[in-house]
Amino acid sequence: MSTRTIKVDTLARVEGEGALHLRIRDRRVEHAELRIFEPPRFFEAFLRERGFDEVPDIVARICGICPVAYQMSAVQAIEDAFGVTIDARVRALRQLLYCGEWIESHVLHMFMLHAPDFLGYDSAIEMARDHRELVESALQMKKAGNAIVRVVGGREIHPINVRAGGFYRAPGVGELRALREPLQRARETAARSVRWAAGLDFPAFERDYEFVALRHDTEYPMNEGRIVSSAGIDTDAHGYEDHFEERQVAHSTALHSLIRERGPYLVGPLARLNLNAATLSPLARSLMADIGLALPCRNPFMSILARGLEVVHALDLAIGLIEGYQAPDPPHPGVAPRAGIGFGATEAPRGLLWHRYQFDDAGLVRAARIVPPTSQNQPTIEADLRELAQRLVDSPDDALRARCEQSIRNYDPCISCSTHFLRLEIERP
Amino acid sequence: MNAWSADSRDRVALIGLGNALRGDDAIGLAIADRVVERLSSLGEHDARACLDLHRGALDALAIVAAWSDAAMAIVVDAAVSGAAPGSLHRFELGADAGAEAGTDRGATPLRTALGSTSSHGLGLAEAIALGAALGRLPPRLVCFAVEAQGFDAASGLSRPVENAVHAAVAQIADEIIVAWHHRQLSPPRIPRGARPVTD
Numbered sequence: 001m002s003t004r005t006i007k008v009d010t011l012a013r014v015e016g017e018g019a020l021h022l023r024i025r026d027r028r029v030e031h032a033e034l035r036i037f038e039p040p041r042f043f044e045a046f047l048r049e050r051g052f053d054e055v056p057d058i059v060a061r062i063c064g065i066c067p068v069a070y071q072m073s074a075v076q077a078i079e080d081a082f083g084v085t086i087d088a089r090v091r092a093l094r095q096l097l098y099c100g101e102w103i104e105s106h107v108l109h110m111f112m113l114h115a116p117d118f119l120g121y122d123s124a125i126e127m128a129r130d131h132r133e134l135v136e137s138a139l140q141m142k143k144a145g146n147a148i149v150r151v152v153g154g155r156e157i158h159p160i161n162v163r164a165g166g167f168y169r170a171p172g173v174g175e176l177r178a179l180r181e182p183l184q185r186a187r188e189t190a191a192r193s194v195r196w197a198a199g200l201d202f203p204a205f206e207r208d209y210e211f212v213a214l215r216h217d218t219e220y221p222m223n224e225g226r227i228v229s230s231a232g233i234d235t236d237a238h239g240y241e242d243h244f245e246e247r248q249v250a251h252s253t254a255l256h257s258l259i260r261e262r263g264p265y266l267v268g269p270l271a272r273l274n275l276n277a278a279t280l281s282p283l284a285r286s287l288m289a290d291i292g293l294a295l296p297c298r299n300p301f302m303s304i305l306a307r308g309l310e311v312v313h314a315l316d317l318a319i320g321l322i323e324g325y326q327a328p329d330p331p332h333p334g335v336a337p338r339a340g341i342g343f344g345a346t347e348a349p350r351g352l353l354w355h356r357y358q359f360d361d362a363g364l365v366r367a368a369r370i371v372p373p374t375s376q377n378q379p380t381i382e383a384d385l386r387e388l389a390q391r392l393v394d395s396p397d398d399a400l401r402a403r404c405e406q407s408i409r410n411y412d413p414c415i416s417c418s419t420h421f422l423r424l425e426i427e428r429p
Numbered sequence: 430m431n432a433w434s435a436d437s438r439d440r441v442a443l444i445g446l447g448n449a450l451r452g453d454d455a456i457g458l459a460i461a462d463r464v465v466e467r468l469s470s471l472g473e474h475d476a477r478a479c480l481d482l483h484r485g486a487l488d489a490l491a492i493v494a495a496w497s498d499a500a501m502a503i504v505v506d507a508a509v510s511g512a513a514p515g516s517l518h519r520f521e522l523g524a525d526a527g528a529e530a531g532t533d534r535g536a537t538p539l540r541t542a543l544g545s546t547s548s549h550g551l552g553l554a555e556a557i558a559l560g561a562a563l564g565r566l567p568p569r570l571v572c573f574a575v576e577a578q579g580f581d582a583a584s585g586l587s588r589p590v591e592n593a594v595h596a597a598v599a600q601i602a603d604e605i606i607v608a609w610h611h612r613q614l615s616p617p618r619i620p621r622g623a624r625p626v627t628d
Binding site for chain 1: 497
């Protein structure tokens with residue numbers, strides 16, 4: 001009998017601290033774990049007894065990469081609890097802010113974290129020496145996304161301009177118009193990037209996922225829609241807990257989310273694309289046809305293509321929103337708290353982000369529950385790892401480890417903040 | 430090559446790195462903000478006006494973007510090197526550092542001397558290496574780092590780090606003033622993104 005244990009104590013090029021642990025006995029993968037040390041649940045406790053008006057700024061601190069997503073799900077839940085209907089101009093401005101975050105988050109992942117896997121580099125810096133134009137493209141696109149978040153959100157990191165009912169300050173028309181030209185240039189670059197990504201060498205690997213994402217009748221889902229799945233789930237944010245549950249597992253500080261009847265499921269760009277391709281912008285749709293991406297796409301390594309198409313879509317949408325922009329006046333209506341429970345579900349760059357808050361009649365938070373995309377994808381990541389490692393069981397440790405790490409990065413897991421060390425431990429009896 | 434080459438823009442990027450909610454990690458933000466205040470209080474309005482302030486837990490791409498158009502960049506961060514808390518480190522990359530594109534000259538001593546406090550492993554050292562690889566280092570890059578005592582999840586600096594702020598602010602403001610007067614920059618323009626933001 002032989003046992004092989006492959007451990008990566010801290011994963012590189014993921015957003016935060018996680019580790020990989022594989023155990024192989026007699027050429028059979030017994031055990032595949034993505035270990036997560038992320039502490040998001042502390043935030044649910046931090047929020048208790050806080051006023052509703054503090055919630056958007058507190059939850060923005062959960063993530064330095066996708067703070068807007070947390071703010072969007074939170075304000076939606078607050079407005080749901082208090083019976084607030086938002087102005088169409090506020091809705092459009094929120095979409096624009098979310099576009100900025102999708103662009104910067106997706107571009108960072110595609111080029112700095114994921115592309116080195118496909119091109120055979122250990123880091124984006126090494127890659128930049130040989131593929132300067134690729135990183136320059138990323139720089140240009142990300143800058144355009146950052147500018148949206150800075151102008152609409154008040155600053156690039158942990159924006160401060162979002163509040164229940166609207167915004168603290170509505171940007172002027174001129175401020176937004178100044179973003180248009182860089183966004184148009186970024187859109188051309190993004191289209192080229194999709195064509196570049198389509199030429200990458202994708203491992204032949206498919207699994208039969210249940211895709212879960214928001215769906216909207218007329219819009220590619222971002223900050224509004226029903227929660228649907230490829231196996232027939234169709235509910236609003238209120239009904240989320242009827243279909244999904246979270247379980248604690250010993251090796252992760254993130255809870256594992258499962259569909260009650262069926263188990264693991266997939267959220268994120270690939271799920272969104274599979275469920276919503278018809279509502280992509282015309283340019284993104286035509287690019288998808290040009291590169292011959294057929295749906296359903298069940299190859300998780302192709303998530304880089306879904307991200308690329310979503311960058312094009314977000315740039316298209318952002319340019320349109322800026323051209324049609326009318327500043328909401330006033331930027332926010334008065335919001336009167338009342339006792340109740342509110343729900344919010346939006347599409348973070350990495351997938352569905354669901355919030356639930358219970359408020360008292362003064363608008364203080366009594367209870368909060370936040371289900372981030374990575375905890376929803378974690379069981380699926382582990383299922384991918386088990387199957388992938390089994391197929392590659394005869395490969396040398398280095399090759400096996402590299403492919404497994406790449407497989408984790410398919411999900412752009414947003415774990416927490418970390419430095420990166422990499423250590424591989426192999427145990428042989 | 431003159432650090433202030435004729436084709437470089439007349440801007441100074443002041444980049445304060447850190448997280449205001451993680452103890453001494455906020456030192457870069459605090460110093461950057463106070464440098465801006467000091468220039469104003471000294472009446473150095475023209476030197477103040479040539480500054481573009483960037484602050485926060487910026488990733489490597491954002492750092493490179495922040496200094497890409499600048500004639501000079503000053504980066505302020507926290508350090509973990511084993512030195513006494515509050516110690517001020519200063520590194521300067523000369524005008525030719527970027528000429529060796531493809532090397533991570535400058536980044537290696539920084540990384541080994543100061544350790545890494547960045548999120549996502551894509552912080553200042555990586556930004557310098559990336560900037561070198563892309564030929565996007567500013568003509569002059571000066572990095573200041575204050576040795577941290579701790580990064581607890583709380584706001585407020587530790588006493589030794591707080592005690593180091595005044596001298597660091599004075600030194601950095603002086604460097605900017607000297608650079609300004611040496612350069613004889615053109616009349617000030619309205620700085621982009623230069624409004625201080627309070628956490």
